Amino acid sequence: MAKRETHHTLSPPPAEGAVSEKKMKPIWYMVGLVLLSMGTIIFLAGIYYLVNPPPVRTTTAHLQPDIWWGALMMAVGGFFVFTNRKATVG
Amino acid sequence: MPTIELTFVDWLIIAVYFGFVLGIGIYLRRFTKNEEDFFLAGRKNSSWVAGLAFLSANLGALELLGMTGNTFKYGMYVAHFYWIGAVPAMLFLGIYMMPFYYSSRIKSVPGYLKLRFDEKTRVLNGIAFAVMTLLVSGINLYAMALVLHTFLGWNWDISMWASAATVAVYVTLSGLMSAIFTEIIQFFLIWFGLFLVSVFGIVEIGSLEEVFRRVPEAYSTLWSTSGDPSQNGMLITWGGIALGLGFVLSFGYWTTDFLVVQRAFSAKDLRSARMTPILASFFKMAVPFLVIVTGLVALILSKDPKSGFALLQDGGQINYDSALPLLIARYYPSGLIGLGVTALLAGFMAGQAGNISAFNTVWTYDIYRAVIRKNASDAHLLTMGRIATVVGILLSLVTAYWAKSFPSIMDYMQAIFSWVNAPLFATMLLGMFVRWITPAGAFWGLLAGMVSSVTMFLAVKFGWINPAVMTMSPVASEMAVNFWRAWWAWAICFGSTVLISLSTTPKPDGELVGLVIGLTPETSGVPVPFHKKPEFYAILSLIVFVVLNIYFW
Numbered sequence: 001m002a003k004r005e006t007h008h009t010l011s012p013p014p015a016e017g018a019v020s021e022k023k024m025k026p027i028w029y030m031v032g033l034v035l036l037s038m039g040t041i042i043f044l045a046g047i048y049y050l051v052n053p054p055p056v057r058t059t060t061a062h063l064q065p066d067i068w069w070g071a072l073m074m075a076v077g078g079f080f081v082f083t084n085r086k087a088t089v090g
Numbered sequence: 091m092p093t094i095e096l097t098f099v100d101w102l103i104i105a106v107y108f109g110f111v112l113g114i115g116i117y118l119r120r121f122t123k124n125e126e127d128f129f130l131a132g133r134k135n136s137s138w139v140a141g142l143a144f145l146s147a148n149l150g151a152l153e154l155l156g157m158t159g160n161t162f163k164y165g166m167y168v169a170h171f172y173w174i175g176a177v178p179a180m181l182f183l184g185i186y187m188m189p190f191y192y193s194s195r196i197k198s199v200p201g202y203l204k205l206r207f208d209e210k211t212r213v214l215n216g217i218a219f220a221v222m223t224l225l226v227s228g229i230n231l232y233a234m235a236l237v238l239h240t241f242l243g244w245n246w247d248i249s250m251w252a253s254a255a256t257v258a259v260y261v262t263l264s265g266l267m268s269a270i271f272t273e274i275i276q277f278f279l280i281w282f283g284l285f286l287v288s289v290f291g292i293v294e295i296g297s298l299e300e301v302f303r304r305v306p307e308a309y310s311t312l313w314s315t316s317g318d319p320s321q322n323g324m325l326i327t328w329g330g331i332a333l334g335l336g337f338v339l340s341f342g343y344w345t346t347d348f349l350v351v352q353r354a355f356s357a358k359d360l361r362s363a364r365m366t367p368i369l370a371s372f373f374k375m376a377v378p379f380l381v382i383v384t385g386l387v388a389l390i391l392s393k394d395p396k397s398g399f400a401l402l403q404d405g406g407q408i409n410y411d412s413a414l415p416l417l418i419a420r421y422y423p424s425g426l427i428g429l430g431v432t433a434l435l436a437g438f439m440a441g442q443a444g445n446i447s448a449f450n451t452v453w454t455y456d457i458y459r460a461v462i463r464k465n466a467s468d469a470h471l472l473t474m475g476r477i478a479t480v481v482g483i484l485l486s487l488v489t490a491y492w493a494k495s496f497p498s499i500m501d502y503m504q505a506i507f508s509w510v511n512a513p514l515f516a517t518m519l520l521g522m523f524v525r526w527i528t529p530a531g532a533f534w535g536l537l538a539g540m541v542s543s544v545t546m547f548l549a550v551k552f553g554w555i556n557p558a559v560m561t562m563s564p565v566a567s568e569m570a571v572n573f574w575r576a577w578w579a580w581a582i583c584f585g586s587t588v589l590i591s592l593s594t595t596p597k598p599d600g601e602l603v604g605l606v607i608g609l610t611p612e613t614s615g616v617p618v619p620f621h622k623k624p625e626f627y628a629i630l631s632l633i634v635f636v637v638l639n640i641y642f643w
Contacts (some may be wrong), residue, residue, distance in 0.1 A: 024121050027139055027274050030114060033273055033280065037106050038429060045099040058423050060290045063166035066425045073282055089134065 023088035032080025039073025042066050094241050094419045107432045108256060110275065111439070115260025115268045127470045128265035129197055130452045131356040137336040139274065141364060141369035144353040146273035147444040149280060150374055151437030154381060157412030162401070163383020164390075165309025165323040167331075168385065169378045173312075174309045174336040176374045177635045180367040181343035181628045189353060190522050192363040194604050195353070199348040199518075200456040203413070206521045206605045207597075208529040209460060214536060216456030219348060220449055222510045224482060227445035228489020234438035236491070237265040240402070241415040242431065248531040250490055253435070256626035257442045258483040261450075262476050266356060273353075276440040277373075283433025284380050287414065290421040291387030301383065304390045312642045315555030319563050319570070327563060333634065334573025342511035344517050349448040363622040371465035371631045375638060379413075442486070449476035496593070505547050507633075508576040513539020520587050525599065525606045530625060531591030539583025546575045 046066030053061075096104075122128050135143075161168045166375040196202050200219065204212035231250055238244040295301050302310045308322050315321040316328035344350060344367065357363035391399035402412040416432040447488065454475045459466050466474070517536045520527045549555045552570060558564055560574045604611050620626055 024118070027271050030110070030271060031275055031278050034106070034110050035278060037110075038103055038282075038432075041099060041102055041106070041428060042425040049196070049423060049425075054424065060421050061423055063293075065286060065290075065421075065532065066423050068285060069282075069426060081269055 026084050026087050026089050028080050029084040032077045032084065034080075035073045035077030036081055037077070038041065039070045039075075039077050041070070043070030043074055046070050094415060094427060096242065097424040100431065103425065103428030104432050104435065107279070107436060111260055111268075111272050112256060113261040114271050114275075114465060118264035118268050118271065122264040122267060125468045125475065127267065128472050128475050129143055129454070130352075131267040132268055133356060134358045135270065135356045137357060137362040137365035139270065140353050140357040140366040142277050142358075142373070143273040144350055144366050144475045145272040145370040146277045146280075147350050147353055147374050147625070149229065149339070149377065149437065150441030150444075151237070151285045151434040152230055154280070154284070154434070154437060155237065155411045155414050157381040158385045158388070158414040159412075160412050162380050162389050162413050163323065164567075165305065165389075166312055167322055167324040167380060167385070169312060169334055169382050170331055172374055172378050173635060173638055174331065175340045176344060176415070177371045177485045177631060178336065179340040179516070180371040180374065181631060182341065183287055183345045183351070183354075183370040183627055184364045184366065184624055187518070187522060188367070189360065189362045190605060190607075190610070191351065192357070192360050193610075194353065197450050197455050199346055199351055201454060202605070203517070203521070203532070204353050204456075204604070206462070207532040210258060211529060211533045211536060212456055213460055214533065215510075215517075216452050216460070218510045219452050220457065221459065222506055223349065223445050223449040223452070224485050225489055227442055227449070227482070227486040229493050230438060230441050230445065230492035231486050232493035234435075234442075235494075237411070237415070237434065237438075239319075240409075241412070241419075245260040246494070250487060253439055253442065254483050254487055257439055257446060258480055260419070261443050261446050261477045261483075265450070265479075266352065268350060268449045269443040270353065270356060271378055272436070273440045276436040279436045280380070283429045284384075284414075286426065287417050287421060287430070288379055288383040291384060291417065295390055297385060298383070301390065305386055305403075307401040309386070312494065312639060314643055319565050324569055325563075325565050325567040326561075326573065328368045330561065330563075330570050330573045332576075332605060334570075334575075338512050338515060339508065339573060341519075342513075342515035342576065342580070343507060346514045347507075347511055348452060349444050349631065352448055352451065361391050361618075361624065365627065368624055368627045368631060372634070374632060375631075384414055384417060384539065388417060403460060427584065436472045446479055446482045446486070449482045450475045453478045453482070462561065482528075485572070505575075506577060508572060509543045509547070510538055512543060512576040512579045516580045516583040517587060520584065521606070523607050525608060526591060526596045527587060528594040528596045530594040531589075534590050535587025536583075538586040542582045543575060543579035546578060550575075 043066070046064060050064060050067065123130075126132060140592055157168055157171065160332060191199075191202060194202060194205055196205065196217075200212045200216040231254060234253060235244075235246045235249040238249045239246050260272065295304065313328060315333060316326070319325045319327050319330075336420055348409050354363045355368040357366055388399070388401070391397040392401060399416070401416065402409040415434075418427060442563055454471055458478075461473065463470070513536055516539060516555055517532050520535075521532060545557075546560065550557050550560070557571045560578060561576075562569055563570070599609055604610050
C-alpha cells in the first residue's frame, strides 16, 4: 500500500502556444502584491508616527514595530513579486 | 464599547484587502471555463498551494479567537487540538486514504460513498454535510459580526451583509479557485498580522521560559497531569484525549470533512494530493505559537494587577474570546492594528468561502445531480454551482440571524462536527480497508451513528443521563463530554456497520477495484528518490510531532 505510486502526473501538459492569452499569474504573485501594498502603508505610517508621535502610545511603541515590520513585509512581498514577475500557471 | 480604535491607516489596510479579494475574483473569472475549474480549481495546484489552502480552510478567525480564549481557560491542553488532534490524522490521510480518494477521480467525499457503497449512502451523507456546512457557515458569519461589533463597534447588519456579499461575488465568479487564492492570502495575513502579538507578549513577560514558569503546572503541560482529570484545566483523562480527540474527532474531521479534503482534490497529480495534508501538518504544528502563547500571556497579565490587563465581561461572565483582540489593542500601533483586524477579517471571510465552495460542490454533485437531474450537462452544473453559491450565502445569512436571536447555538458548533464527521469516519475506514462491508451495512451504520450522536447530545443537554456515564469519570468539562460522545458515536457506527454487513450481501470485488485496499493495483509513474516521497515527509512530520509532545510532556 505504501509503495502505491511514485510520481504520477494526471494532467497532460498544455499544447505549446495554444494558451498564450490565457496564462494565469501564480498565487505567490498575488500574495506578494498584498504584502508589498500593506507593508508600504504600515512602513510609511510608522515613519509618520515617528515624526509626529500619536497622543496614545502602546506598551511597545518605543520598539517602532510598524517601521521594521512594515519593512519586512515590503521585503517579503517584493521578493514574491520579483521572483514571480514572469511566472504563469495553467 | 469598542476596545480598538481604528485610524485612517487601519481603514486603508482593510480597504486594500477587500480590493484585492474582489479583484482576484474578477481576475480569475476568465480562467473558470468549465465545471472542473469551478468545483476543483482545474486540478492544477501544486502541493504547496493545496497544502496551505488545506490548512487555511481550518484556520478561521473563530478558531484563532476561540483557541486563544480556550488556552486562557484550559491552558496548554489546547495544544492537543493542533498536535495529537490533527497531525496523525493528516498523515494518515496523505499516506493511506488519499490514493483511494484521488485515483477514483471523485469530485466530493460523498462521491466516494456512491462508488464504494450506493446512492442512498451518498445522498444521506451529502444532505448531512450540506446542512452542517450551512449551519457552521451561518454561525461563523454571526460570530464575525459579534466580534466586529464588540471590539470595533461596527454595525451588525453592515458587517454581515458586506462580508457575505464580498464572498458571494468572488466565489460565484471563480469557485474553488478564488476560495483557495484568498485562503493562501489569509494564511500570510494571519502570520504577519498576529505573530507579533506572541512576540511582544514574550518580550513583556521576559522570555518563553518565564511564560511557562508563571502558569501553574495544570496549565503548562500536555500529558503529565492527564492521569487524574481533576489535576488539569480541561478535566479530562489521557484516554479521552487519545480516543475522543486524537482518534475519532481528529480523523473524522481531517480525513472525511469535504471542506478540507476538497483542497487536496484540487492538486495537479496524486503525489501532490498526498503531499497536501503532509505539508499542512508542519504548519499546523506551528499554529500554537500564535494561539497558545497568546492565551498564556493573557492569563499571566490578567493575574498581575500592575499590568492593567483584564478580559471583558458580558453580564458577569468572562468573555474568553476577548483575549486576542485586547492584546492586539495593547501592543499594536496604528497600521499594525489594521493588519491585525484584517487578519481576523480574512480568517472569517476565507472560512465562509471555504464552507460555501464545499457546499456548492456537494449540493451540485451529490444532491442535485444524484436526485433531481441525473443527466445534467457540464454547462448546466456550472450554472447550478453558481446559483448554489448565492443561495448558500443567503441561507447562511438566515442561519446567522437565527444565531443572533438564539446565541446559545454557538455552543453547539463543536457538537455539530461529532454528529456528522465522527460516524462518517467509521464508515470510510471500514469502506476503504474491509472489502466485505456491504452497502446496507454502511447506510444503516452511518444512520445509527448520526442518530446516536444527536441523541447523546440531547440526553446530556436536557439531563436525561449523567455525563459521567459517557465519560467514565466523576468530573468532566463540556469539552471532555464532546470528545467522549464522538468516540461512542464512532463505536456505534463501526459496530452497527460490521454487524449488518455480516448478514447482508457485499458488492462483487470487480466493482471495488481502486476503492478498497487489496483490490487496488499499484500505479506506476516516474520513479522519485525516497527524499521526495510523501512517506519521507510524513516520517519527518511524525518525528517533530513526537519531539513536541515529549518536550511539553
